[in-house]
Amino acid sequence: MPRMTAARAAVEILKREGVSHAFGVPGAAINPFYKALKEGGGIGHTLARHVEGASHMAEGYTRAAPGNIGVCIGTSGPAGTDMITGLYSAIGDSIPILCITGQAPTNVIHKEDFQAVDIASIAKPVTKAATTVLEAAQVPGVFQQAFHLMRSGRPGPVLIDLPIDVQLTEIEFDPETYEPLRVYKPAATRAQIEKALSLLLEAERPLIVSGGGVINADASDLLVEFAEITGTPVVPTLMGWGTIPDDHELNAGMVGLQTSHRYGNANFLESDFVLGIGNRWANRHTGYRLDVYTRGRKFVHVDIEPTQIGRIFAPDYGITSDAGAALELFVEAAKELKAAGRLPDRSAWAASTQERRATLQRRTHFDDIPIKPQRVYEEMNRSFGPETRYVTTIGLSQIAGAQMLHVYRPRHWINCGQAGPLGWTIPAALGAATADPETPVVALSGDYDFQFLIEELAVGAQHRIPYVHVLVNNSYLGLIRQAQLGLDIDYQVNLEFENVNSPELGVYGVDHVKVAEGLGCKAIRVTDPSELGAAFDQARKLAAEHRVPVVVEAILERITDIAMSRTADIGDVTEFEEVATEPGHAPTAIVPLRG
Numbered sequence: 001m002p003r004m005t006a007a008r009a010a011v012e013i014l015k016r017e018g019v020s021h022a023f024g025v026p027g028a029a030i031n032p033f034y035k036a037l038k039e040g041g042g043i044g045h046t047l048a049r050h051v052e053g054a055s056h057m058a059e060g061y062t063r064a065a066p067g068n069i070g071v072c073i074g075t076s077g078p079a080g081t082d083m084i085t086g087l088y089s090a091i092g093d094s095i096p097i098l099c100i101t102g103q104a105p106t107n108v109i110h111k112e113d114f115q116a117v118d119i120a121s122i123a124k125p126v127t128k129a130a131t132t133v134l135e136a137a138q139v140p141g142v143f144q145q146a147f148h149l150m151r152s153g154r155p156g157p158v159l160i161d162l163p164i165d166v167q168l169t170e171i172e173f174d175p176e177t178y179e180p181l182r183v184y185k186p187a188a189t190r191a192q193i194e195k196a197l198s199l200l201l202e203a204e205r206p207l208i209v210s211g212g213g214v215i216n217a218d219a220s221d222l223l224v225e226f227a228e229i230t231g232t233p234v235v236p237t238l239m240g241w242g243t244i245p246d247d248h249e250l251n252a253g254m255v256g257l258q259t260s261h262r263y264g265n266a267n268f269l270e271s272d273f274v275l276g277i278g279n280r281w282a283n284r285h286t287g288y289r290l291d292v293y294t295r296g297r298k299f300v301h302v303d304i305e306p307t308q309i310g311r312i313f314a315p316d317y318g319i320t321s322d323a324g325a326a327l328e329l330f331v332e333a334a335k336e337l338k339a340a341g342r343l344p345d346r347s348a349w350a351a352s353t354q355e356r357r358a359t360l361q362r363r364t365h366f367d368d369i370p371i372k373p374q375r376v377y378e379e380m381n382r383s384f385g386p387e388t389r390y391v392t393t394i395g396l397s398q399i400a401g402a403q404m405l406h407v408y409r410p411r412h413w414i415n416c417g418q419a420g421p422l423g424w425t426i427p428a429a430l431g432a433a434t435a436d437p438e439t440p441v442v443a444l445s446g447d448y449d450f451q452f453l454i455e456e457l458a459v460g461a462q463h464r465i466p467y468v469h470v471l472v473n474n475s476y477l478g479l480i481r482q483a484q485l486g487l488d489i490d491y492q493v494n495l496e497f498e499n500v501n502s503p504e505l506g507v508y509g510v511d512h513v514k515v516a517e518g519l520g521c522k523a524i525r526v527t528d529p530s531e532l533g534a535a536f537d538q539a540r541k542l543a544a545e546h547r548v549p550v551v552v553e554a555i556l557e558r559i560t561d562i563a564m565s566r567t568a569d570i571g572d573v574t575e576f577e578e579v580a581t582e583p584g585h586a587p588t589a590i591v592p593l594r595g
Contacts, residue, residue, distance in 0.1 A: 002174055006139040007036040007167040010100075010160075012175035013143040015042045019071055019098075021434060023048055023057040027075025029102030029115065032167035034073075046434060046463050049455040051079045053427040055086020056453070058097040060391065060431025062090075063414045066218040068435055069150060075102040077115025080161070081122065085421050088126040090157040092418025093239060094216060096150035099123070103163040106134050123159040132161040136169035140178070148181035154305040155216055186304060188321035193329040196275065196300045196317060197337070203273030203298070205349050206232050207252060209285075212239030212417070213278020213304055217324030220410040222331055223277065224248065229334040231346030233353045235268060237279050238402060241413040245386075246406040247590050252353040256285040257565040257573070259402035262360035265570050267353045277302045278323035281312035282417065288568035302326045358594040361580040362563060364404055365587055367529060370557040373397070373472050374577070375529040377404035380470065381588035383536035384442050388412065391429040392444040394420030396478035400562045401444050406590060412439075423452025426469070430460050430549075433467045440540070441467035447495065447510070448477055454515060457549055461520025466543035466550070468536070474556040475508045482561055496558075508555060516551045523551040 004012075010033065014022075021044040026034045037043060048054035051074040058070025074083055080101040090097045103109065104116035109132075123130035128149045133142050139162070146158040200206050214223050220243040227234050227244065233252035234244045238259045244251050253264025268274075274297055279285075281301075286293040290313050299315040301308075302323065309318035319326060337343050364378035377400060386408040392398045393416040407413045414432055416424045429443035450471050460467070477493035484490060495509055502511040516523035522542045526535045532554065539550040561576035580586040583593045 003170050003172055005032065005036060005167060006136040006169050006171050007033045007162070008040060009140050009171060009173040009175070010143050010162070011036045011040040011043065012173070013140060013178060014071065015040070016175065016178050017069070017147045017180055018067065019043060019069060021046070021061065022071040022073055023054040023061070023431065024073030025051050025054060025075070025079065027079060027102060029076035029104060029164050030073060030100070030162070032164060033100065033102065033162060046430070046459060048427070049458055050453055051082040052085050052423070053453050053456040053459070055083040055097070055099065056089070056424050056427035057431035057434070059086060059090055059095055059416070060414060060428035061435040062095050062097055064389070064411060064432040064435035069147070070097045070431060071100065072097060073100045075115070076104055077117050080117065080119035080159070084123060084126060085419070087123055087157045087159065089416050089419040089421060089424065091126050091128070093416065094155045094212060095157065096155040097157045098146060098150065099157060099159040101159065101161045102167070103132060103161045105165045106163045109163065119161050120159065126157070127159050128156040130159040130161070132163070133166055134163070136166045136171050139166065139171065140173055144181055148183065152184040153186070185322040185325065186320045187325035188302065188319050188329055190329055190333070192319045192321075193326065193333050196302070196319060197330070197333055199298060199300055199317060200230065200232070200273060200275060201342070201344065205271045206273040206275065206346070207268065207271045208232050208234045209237060209274055209276040209279050210234050210240040210243040211237045211277065211279025213323040214240055214243045214327070215410045217278065217322050219324035219327045220244070222324065222327035226327055226330045226334055229331065229338055230343060231350055232275075233267065233350050235264060237282065237285050238415060239417045240279065241402070242407045242410045245408040247408065249354060250350055253357060254402065255570060257287050257568060257570060258284055258399045260570070260573070261403060262362060262573070262575075262579070263353070263356040265573060266356045266360055269571055270352070271297055273298050275300045275302070276315075277326065278304070280308055286312065287565060287570040289570070292569050292571050354591060358591045361586045361589050361593050362403060362575070363578055363580040363585040365585055368557065369528055371527070371529045371532075371554050373400050373556050373560050373562075374404060376470065376472055376532060376554050377401055378588050379529070379532035379536065380442070381406055383533055384440070387440060389414065389432060389436070389439050389441050390444060391425055391432055391441060393424035393428070393449055394422065394479070395446040395449055396482065396560070396562050397444055397446040397449070397472050399479070399564065403563065422449045425449055426453050426456045429467050429469065430456060430465050433465050443467060443469040445469065445471050446478060447471065447473040447475060447512070450512065451510065455519065457516055457519040457521050460549040464547040466547045468539045468543055469549055469551045471512060471551055471553040472556050473508060473512065473553055474558050474560070476558060478560070481559070482564070486566060512551060512553050521549045521551060522546060523553065525553045525555065527555045
């Protein structure tokens with residue numbers, strides 16, 4: 001039997017579980033693992049500038065392609081606590097990432113040793129499992145179980161904490177005979193699918209709500225096929241955006257308090273039946289007025305996690321199943337019903353959803369200087385095609401982006417939906433671009449999100465990871481300022497100051513162009529909306545030429561209120577700006593505006 005250190009055994013297991021890349025920051029307590037990583041070969045590594053950044057890079061890496069599991073690595077103590085935010089983000093969005101931390105020697109963990117912290121206990125609430133391995137012989141089993149847990153049922157993150165003496169201990173381990181554990185995913189039965197279809201057939205105005213579970217299951221094609229067979233319009237959630245192309249005639253728009261379309265909410269409120277697949281009824285989608293959301297319609301909920309059924313509200317029927325397994329049966333049964341002539345004609349209902357799409361639009365075309373943010377998204381639609389992968393986290397920039405951008409493919413809207421940590425966008429974009437260098441990545445940030453982990457731009461410069469980062473700068477905590485309106489305050493949300501080193505910025509404070517250039521990247525500042533398109537084109541060329549991130553900063557008007565509900569009711573969304581009333585107001589809309 002081969003003998004090797006437990007750290008080397010862990011590296012060999014990573015390779016046999018399909019890991020080809022990791023993100024992290026070495027340190028004394030994890031150095032034996034890094035030695036094994038170097039000597040074992042076969043796994044690339046990106047050196048982050050902040051360990052939280054490494055965890056978000058791992059998230060972006062996982063989200064970019066089916067089957068990926070991002071790995072983040074850090075030393076003991078603060079490295080682990082820094083990565084807690086990434087673990088929270090991952091578990092909230094059902095994203096499998098593996099976090100590996102170093103730890104003090106086993107004999108002094110309890111003695112308040114330098115950088116010794118009970119990271120397993122800290123991480124337990126935000127992981128599927130968190131383990132400090134105290135016996136070296138257990139390392140192979142713990143890693144094997146970690147991949148089994150991450151992939152089985154509802155996907156999610158795992159943390160493995162390795163004391164330095166455990167890493168260094170030699171054990172018996174044969175990599176050549178290692179086999180991953182079989183993944184468990186619950187699957188719907190034919191009887192359950194037929195019951196759900198019977199409820200759909202009884203409805204006059206049904207909708208499908210397509211969630212992130214459809215993307216996790218790599219089942220978007222099945223979702224579209226089922227919708228087309230039955231003629232049922234689809235509402236993608238924020239995490240499910242891209243499961244049906246935005247230009248598909250059955251795309252009924254997104255629903256919610258903020259990241260929604262006017263026509264999406266209107267279509268939903270006209271429905272009488274909703275089939276939710278791989279979604280969790282997040283409150284930004286349903287609103288807090290569940291009576292409004294549920295009134296007058298029946299619900300079927302399909303989710304991979306049994307305890308999600310009934311968590312937010314009780315559906316009329318629930319099915320515990322992987323979205324892909326359920327959709328295979330939905331397609332099979334729907335084809336049989338169609339062949340038997342038992343599917344009702346939904347064409348009038350589907351057409352009415354598109355009629356609302358053609359009449360209920362938001363205005364994007366403004367020529368104002370400073371730039372109104374809506375114009376930025378309009379120009380992004382013109383410049384960045386259907387192959388673009390967008391990455392963003394939270395704020396008015398993300399909300400407006402979701403209202404106005406277009407997404408055509410699964411995994412082309414990579415968004416931290418549940419946790420929404422500021423600073424997520426830069427490292428997540430780097431992780432996504434590392435996972436799939438052939439797909440153009442465009443990140444979207446407000447100025448505060450951009451500043452939180454801005455040092456990670458240097459990672460893109462060092463490791464030659466090109467992407468375009470659209471930075472909309474109003475020198476304000478815009479979403480928080482808007483949330484304070486109901487309290488009649490505007491307090492501690494203003495980021496303006498006069499930068500003595502960049503007086504040309506006026507009160508916009510931080511000179512992001514200088515910072516980006518100082519970190520080894522390229523940057524362009526735009527103050528005139530007519531120059532946005534040319535700036536985006538130039539940014540793509542600079543990224544290709546220099547193989548670094550390129551920032552396009554748009555200087556916005558200081559205050560813009562983006563459409564959202566002030567009453568937590570999807571039927572009561574305030575349109576703060578004038579809506580589109582003629583085609584020229586929304587020239588990049590999927591469906592031309594009709595009056």
